[in-house]
Amino acid sequence: EANAGLEEVPGLLEEARRQGIDVEEVDLSKQDEEKRRALYEQAAAAAVRSHCGIHKIFGSRRRGYGPHFGREAPALLVYRGEERIPAEVYPCRRRGRVMSIRDFLKGLPEAERSFEPIRREDLARLAEIARGALEDFIRRHPRWAPYRERLAAIALCQGAACHYLDGRTGVKDFDVWLFFSEIPGQPFPYRWHSRYDYGPSRFGRTPGFWGLGRRVDVLGRSLKISPDEDPARAISGYLASRRKSARHLWEKAVILLDPPERLGEIVWEGRCGSGQQPGDLASPAR
Template sequence: MSNVGPEGRSFHQITQADLQRLAQIAADDLSDFFDRHPEWAGQYQNRVLGTALCQGAASHYLHGEAGINDFDVYTFFARNPVRDWYAKRNKTADFGVPKFGTSVDQPGFLGRRVDLLGRSLDVSVGTDVGLAIRRWLQAGRTKSAQLLAAKAVVLLSPADRLGEVVWPAPLDAVSATL
């Protein structure tokens, strides 16, 4: 939870182009991580379900009222039974465009801070990313799931689902998960 007040937030609208930029930042980061850590690539490169904008910025995308302190971008994986995804990995990147100003804690950045995180979900490769995320959030078994369920989740990838609201779950999606 951020302690940044309204003066430290941007209230500019997040557009589809901004979501595409976040998706590209996440994809570039993951590619770089896998290049530097081939052991992780071998276990997770083919287990990516999708990427999503989460928490306050996702809520701001939906309602335009929360303001943006930073962008929390999560990549979700189908859990590898041999090894869980390294959930403590938290990479920080620069949005790189000054449209939203800079984050209070990163005055040297050109744009807002982007936090890049990941979680492995207990699903099979090929599971629908929206369904997998909703089930994980509804179960609320982890602190991460509980925190993310308190705000919105908006898909960044796969590309054909850019901007799709996963959480709060649309009514038809809720009935599909029951």
């Protein structure tokens, strides 16, 4: 599993060179154990820095270093800027998923923003990630399970929502918000903020992000609305409140992702880099 797509790696490394990325290849079969141990220690440090696991891939720690490192399992160390220690290592295991060398290289080059258009299937993918994030949260904190039935809307917000509208803003990452009908006396934790990986796609990879694609920031807020409140009306009311987080969302666009039958509906057009004041809130029927 860790070596998946390994036959593509030489060509991907050559493409990275053509993109101006420095690439050095080291054949550990021609190096002594001291050199291999030193490189493994760098890999282990990179795994800690990037919050991933490598011991199940490169072998047990009983011998002080991975016995498979650079032998049965080739490794890729990623250095950023002028740093002399690696920031990431591949393959690695994160959130129960193995991220291969091939998958990382396919995300290059890392552009600050992607200007690929956002399609309806991309919106559906973001809704799926957001629902999965909620389930992860409830699995870790069962006391919040009642909010599963109080979900009023899921929306794409901020710059990516603007890019969906104008195709010019670009996508640095995806900001996805879940809005709930508040349970009296038990508001949804407003500090909840989870980060997920969109995965390899035409959008590329968020620079410096631990995942293989664009970062997806998932946030949530409970609103003092009835469970049957219209989703667009509920979000519009929240934006009109001009609370701190609402003011940030008010600057940019808001696009519905859920309910599924209203996927892609424009709730709010915002300013979206036009230099103009945000437009009117969209009506629920829009």
